[in-house]
Amino acid sequence: MNILVILKQVPDLVEELEINDDGTDLDRTWMRYIPSEYDEHALEQAILLKEEHGGTVTALCLRIGEVDDTLFTAAARGADRLVRIEGDFEGISSRDAAAVYADHIRRGNYDLVLTGVQAHDDLNGPVGARLAAQLEIPYVGVVSGMHLDPETGVIHLHKEYPGGLLTVIRTELPAVVGIQSAVKPPRYVPIAKIRQASKSAEIGEETAEPQSLTPGYTVRRVFKPEGGGRAEIIDGAPEDIAARLVSIFSEHGLVR
Amino acid sequence: MNGTDIGRSTLIGMPPWAIVLFYVLTAAALAIFTWGIVRLVRKYRMGRRAAGRRPAASELLRTFFRAIGNVTVLRDDLYAGIAHLLVLSGFVVLFIGTLIVLVDRDILRFVLPSLVFWEGDFYLGFSTFMDVFGVILLAGLLMLAVRRAFSRLPQLDYRHSFREEVSRRSMAAGDWVFLGLIFFIVIGGFALEAVRLVAVRPEFEVWSPVGWWASDILRSAGMDAGEASSWYPVFWWTHSAASLAFVAYVPWSKAVHMLLAYVSLAWKDETQNASLPAPPENEAGGYTAPTDLTWLELVGLDACIRCGRCHVRCPSSLAGMPLSPRDVILELRNHANNTLLHLRGNGNGLHRMTGDVIPEQTLWSCISCSNCATHCPVGINHVPLMVQMRRALVSDGSVDEQLQQTLVNLQRCGNAMGQSDRMRAKWTKELPFKIRDARREDVEYLWFVGDNASYDPRVQGYTRITAKLFEAAGLDFGILYEAERNAGNDVRRVGEEGLFEMLAEKNIRAFAKSRFRTIVTTDPHSYNTLKNEYPAFGAEYPVIHYTELLAALIENGHLLPVRRVGGRVTYQDPCYLARYNGLENTPRTLLDYAGVELVEMKRRGRDAWCCGAGGGRLWMEDIPAKDERPAEQRIREAAALDGVDTIVTACPKDLVMFTDAIKNVGLEGKFFVRDIAHYVWEAIEQPIPEHLEKEA
Ligand code: SF4
Numbered sequence: 001m002n003i004l005v006i007l008k009q010v011p012d013l014v015e016e017l018e019i020n021d022d023g024t025d026l027d028r029t030w031m032r033y034i035p036s037e038y039d040e041h042a043l044e045q046a047i048l049l050k051e052e053h054g055g056t057v058t059a060l061c062l063r064i065g066e067v068d069d070t071l072f073t074a075a076a077r078g079a080d081r082l083v084r085i086e087g088d089f090e091g092i093s094s095r096d097a098a099a100v101y102a103d104h105i106r107r108g109n110y111d112l113v114l115t116g117v118q119a120h121d122d123l124n125g126p127v128g129a130r131l132a133a134q135l136e137i138p139y140v141g142v143v144s145g146m147h148l149d150p151e152t153g154v155i156h157l158h159k160e161y162p163g164g165l166l167t168v169i170r171t172e173l174p175a176v177v178g179i180q181s182a183v184k185p186p187r188y189v190p191i192a193k194i195r196q197a198s199k200s201a202e203i204g205e206e207t208a209e210p211q212s213l214t215p216g217y218t219v220r221r222v223f224k225p226e227g228g229g230r231a232e233i234i235d236g237a238p239e240d241i242a243a244r245l246v247s248i249f250s251e252h253g254l255v256r
Numbered sequence: 257m258n259g260t261d262i263g264r265s266t267l268i269g270m271p272p273w274a275i276v277l278f279y280v281l282t283a284a285a286l287a288i289f290t291w292g293i294v295r296l297v298r299k300y301r302m303g304r305r306a307a308g309r310r311p312a313a314s315e316l317l318r319t320f321f322r323a324i325g326n327v328t329v330l331r332d333d334l335y336a337g338i339a340h341l342l343v344l345s346g347f348v349v350l351f352i353g354t355l356i357v358l359v360d361r362d363i364l365r366f367v368l369p370s371l372v373f374w375e376g377d378f379y380l381g382f383s384t385f386m387d388v389f390g391v392i393l394l395a396g397l398l399m400l401a402v403r404r405a406f407s408r409l410p411q412l413d414y415r416h417s418f419r420e421e422v423s424r425r426s427m428a429a430g431d432w433v434f435l436g437l438i439f440f441i442v443i444g445g446f447a448l449e450a451v452r453l454v455a456v457r458p459e460f461e462v463w464s465p466v467g468w469w470a471s472d473i474l475r476s477a478g479m480d481a482g483e484a485s486s487w488y489p490v491f492w493w494t495h496s497a498a499s500l501a502f503v504a505y506v507p508w509s510k511a512v513h514m515l516l517a518y519v520s521l522a523w524k525d526e527t528q529n530a531s532l533p534a535p536p537e538n539e540a541g542g543y544t545a546p547t548d549l550t551w552l553e554l555v556g557l558d559a560c561i562r563c564g565r566c567h568v569r570c571p572s573s574l575a576g577m578p579l580s581p582r583d584v585i586l587e588l589r590n591h592a593n594n595t596l597l598h599l600r601g602n603g604n605g606l607h608r609m610t611g612d613v614i615p616e617q618t619l620w621s622c623i624s625c626s627n628c629a630t631h632c633p634v635g636i637n638h639v640p641l642m643v644q645m646r647r648a649l650v651s652d653g654s655v656d657e658q659l660q661q662t663l664v665n666l667q668r669c670g671n672a673m674g675q676s677d678r679m680r681a682k683w684t685k686e687l688p689f690k691i692r693d694a695r696r697e698d699v700e701y702l703w704f705v706g707d708n709a710s711y712d713p714r715v716q717g718y719t720r721i722t723a724k725l726f727e728a729a730g731l732d733f734g735i736l737y738e739a740e741r742n743a744g745n746d747v748r749r750v751g752e753e754g755l756f757e758m759l760a761e762k763n764i765r766a767f768a769k770s771r772f773r774t775i776v777t778t779d780p781h782s783y784n785t786l787k788n789e790y791p792a793f794g795a796e797y798p799v800i801h802y803t804e805l806l807a808a809l810i811e812n813g814h815l816l817p818v819r820r821v822g823g824r825v826t827y828q829d830p831c832y833l834a835r836y837n838g839l840e841n842t843p844r845t846l847l848d849y850a851g852v853e854l855v856e857m858k859r860r861g862r863d864a865w866c867c868g869a870g871g872g873r874l875w876m877e878d879i880p881a882k883d884e885r886p887a888e889q890r891i892r893e894a895a896a897l898d899g900v901d902t903i904v905t906a907c908p909k910d911l912v913m914f915t916d917a918i919k920n921v922g923l924e925g926k927f928f929v930r931d932i933a934h935y936v937w938e939a940i941e942q943p944i945p946e947h948l949e950k951e952a
């Protein structure tokens with residue numbers, strides 16, 4: 001069983017997001033990236049499968065920001081191979097990224113590709129579906145549990161639907177699966193293990209030229225929604241907020 | 257009567273076979289004793305080497321006198337201390353007396369008869385002395401027995417805190433065997449003496465007052481010399497057998513504490529709680545098996561006499577969480593014996609030490625307040641043990657979700673709140689002046705503000721007051737702005753050693769880039785690690801707490817408290833100031849300078865009751881507790897003081913905990929928590945600016 005996990009770096013929302021001068025993208029100069037949460041679930045699911053059935057897990061990352069830490073963390077979690085693809089990928093769409101991944105996968109020998117169901121910086125259709133289309137293999141997304149039969153190469157995937165329905169989907173390998181959540185939430189990886197991995201694990205390097213597929217699309221404008229009318233954001237300690245509310249109410253004669 | 261007539265021979269009138277039998281039994285008792293000791297030493301040798309410390313001869317001697325003087329036993333419990341002192345001195349004197357007789361009768365008499373000394377005036381004085389100490393020993397035993405039988409002291413309540421199914425009957429029975437055996441030996445000794453003095457009655461034996469008096473009773477009860485002589489062997493054998501049995505019994509029972517407590521105390525590393533030991537060099541980087549413990553820790557487990565002093569001082573235990581330091585020690589001891597003595601090997605196959613023997617929830621309940629270790633009379637350091645086991649849990653990734661999030665926050669942003677590091681100094685924006693950036697300008701004091709004081713809106717008001725105080729005093733100070741990271745004190749105590757090192761390295765790099773002379777901290781937790789743990793990572797700077805700095809500024813006239821603020825308050829000793837670093841008086845002096853009346857709580861200074869935030873507990877999900885949480889209990893204690901409506905703190909974590917606790921006990925608006933800086937500020941007659949007043 002060879003599993004590939006695709007890890008994507010997304011902007012850390014803890015930081016104030018800045019928009020670039022053209023107003024067409026985020027200003028990525030000082031951007032801090034973190035691994036996408038769904039991808040971390042995909043990795044955890046891969047490790048769980050490996051723990052159960054053996055095999056190898058490969059973690060793949062496009063070079064967006066600093067990715068080595070993310071890869072070493074994956075190794076500390078239990079990934080056996082680390083791959084970093086170099087190239088000009090900043091702000092790449094999931095569609096163009098899928099082509100790069102597909103290229104890597106064709107050259108490899110993978111039974112299962114796991115990826116997060118989506119990433120919060122590109123809600124343009126999941127990369128997994130696009131990837132599966134290019135590879136012409138099945139895709140199932142929004143998966144939150146799975147059961148693998150390594151003998152037959154058949155995998156059963158659990159998926160939740162609105163309205164409280166659960167389904168089990170059966171597919172044959174190879175396949176691409178978009179993970180909503182792993183069976184168990186990702187475990188904490190202590191720094192000591194990451195540091196150890198950064199000393200012992202090796203990152204395989206590849207390069208790729210991202211192509212813009214045509215017909216494509218361009219982002220015309222990125223902006224923060226303008227505050228509607230006279231909204232006032234009150235922040236501070238709860239006491240201050242309460243005091244301010246009271247004073248506003250009394251200003252308007254609502255309370256005396 | 258001349259001197260050589262006074263004295264007696266032992267083993268009088270015994271047939272040779274009996275004398276031989278006696279020596280055989282003695283040899284057997286000594287053999288069992290030695291076997292027991294060898295077995296223990298072998299077990300301890302399976303532990304790790306304790307890093308570094310080897311006490312000097314002078315220290316060994318000092319500990320010896322402290323042990324003989326019962327210092328650690330008397331310290332916190334006068335009744336038990338006195339009783340123990342009586343037993344111990346009686347025991348030691350009788351033991352030495354027995355040795356003297358042994359040397360004189362069984363060695364000198366045969367080898368160098370001219371040197372025999374157990375006769376004449378010495379014999380008389382000796383007899384009296386032994387009798388008196390026999391009585392002292394009995395008195396001590398009686399005090400202890402009464403306490404055990406009739407008092408309902410919580411420290412003697414053996415109910416298990418996290419394994420309810422465990423019966424402690426045999427343990428309690430063992431205590432009585434220990435008491436009873438000594439009691440039996442001493443009473444038997446007196447009875448033997450009395451019977452002998454009925455049988456042969458030389459006048460000089462009035463110098464054995466107790467025996468003489470008891471023999472009078474026997475005589476008036478009708479025993480004559482002949483009868484006494486025939487009873488004598490029975491008493492003699494009983495007494496001898498009991499004494500020999502005791503010798504054999506020592507290394508197999510809690511009596512062994514008389515040897516082990518001394519080792520544990522003499523080798524104890526007093527600094528170990530404030531500056532935690534490094535992880536063991538195993539795969540987990542923490543304790544997963546008894547063989548990971550140091551030999552000294554293994555000795556400590558056996559030295560525990562289950563006095564329960566730790567048990568009744570553990571805030572988590574008293575809040576009804578599944579933890580008691582006593583039970584942790586006893587479980588570990590059990591496990592170490594089961595695996596090291598009976599199975600050999602590290603015994604991991606059966607139960608995991610970390611997780612099964614000591615459940616995870618037990619380990620996570622500890623708030624590293626160190627109240628246990630501070631009061632343990634046999635010198636056990638519980639905190640490093642707890643942390644070493646936590647390290648193993650962290651290494652496995654077994655942390656709760658909230659803690660995991662916090663640790664990830666600390667990795668990514670360097671603060672526990674998960675806020676941007678660029679926002680760390682945002683609190684300064686509301687100040688009417690700019691605080692210097694210590695990375696760019698030389699300053700005398702580098703103010704290490706800490707996470708809570710920087711980010712928590714409940715604390716920021718006080719942080720600004722502290723800043724204004726420094727400014728008003730004309731202090732040459734600066735901060736690190738976004739380069740400051742969480743100091744890592746609690747990260748280390750959570751057991752995430754790698755993250756602690758990473759944070760420390762980042763801070764130390766920022767220190768190296770700055771020019772300053774002294775570090776001043778707001779948070780006692782930062783204070784502890786910067787002062788006691790960073791030096792091992794190469795950062796040796798003088799570190800002081802802001803209360804120390806404020807006191808110094810007042811003392812050399814830079815701040816002038818011109819106003820008596822008034823009011824009655826009580827003061828919360830932060831664990832990491834008082835217990836860990838002995839800083840008790842300075843904050844109180846500040847209150848004095850400010851003209852505030854201080855009413856003390858009963859548990860203060862090194863006895864202070866923790867607010868429950870330490871050791872990373874502030875970052876974890878709640879563990880079900882049967883009783884009120886530590887902070888709430890503390891607020892009730894403070895609020896019960898006559899005329900006191902405020903608890904003053906010198907720790908941002910206290911502020912946070914108590915703010916919530918006041919709400920939870922329903923005292924909001926009636927009882928307050930304030931930082932000590934508030935009073936200094938008022939005393940130097942600076943009206944609190946309106947926008948700060950609200951926050952403060
Ligand atoms: S650990 Fe120390 S304080 Fe606690 S019960 Fe044992 S001897 Fe007493």
Ligand code: SF4
Nearest residue numbers: 570622623625626628
């Ligand atoms: S450090 Fe405090 S909370 Fe932890 S076991 Fe000791 S007394 Fe209990």
